[in-house]
Amino acid sequence: MADVIQLIDSQIDTQAVLAAVATPVAGAVVLFLGTTREFTGGRQTTSLDYEAYRPMAEKTLTELADQARSRWPIEKLCIVHRLGHVPLGEASVAVAVSTAHRSAAFEAGKWLIDSLKESVPIWKRETWADGGTEWVHPGMGPT
């Protein structure tokens, strides 16, 4: 029952993510994609760049997957986070879960992405249309 947890440097293959959680015992599959949004607080983003403290990111993601499995009856789970340059409209993260019934899939999927965003050591740098770039560090001003 190995979960697929990956940090990759290329475009996320959503079909592969769905295939990773496919199982005949699931009646529900939920896929979340986090995509690069064009406007934030009135400023226009042209792209995002992600970096990670890779060993800790993988460890933390695995721990989140284990916690999710202890809380919900998850059949299969897949988390893929893209690192490096992510252009507008493309996905930076995919979280997919399959479960027998849908409430668990929705709840577990939401919990996983919410928890990922709070604790996994990955950072994004915004590149704005006006040419500026800044690290996004919640709770702090522009850096």
Next chain:
Amino acid sequence: MVICVKLFAAARDLAGAGELPMELPADATVAMLRRALVNRVPSLAPLLPHIQIAVDSRYAADNDVIGPQAEVAVIPPVSGG
């Protein structure tokens, strides 16, 4: 002991390096490391209250002791996902 501290994102930009060798006493705590970091890179001071320190890929508390073989990283507020 010398601990090579990894820095990421804005912390790396401010320090000018992705790794800083830090000379610390043998029984140094995370709190001591925080002070040593600010002494070494004063421009890290505004970031410091928002930074977490990871020891061996786990978020550490200020009174945790850093062992001589530990892998230590400066973790600014995360923004993955």
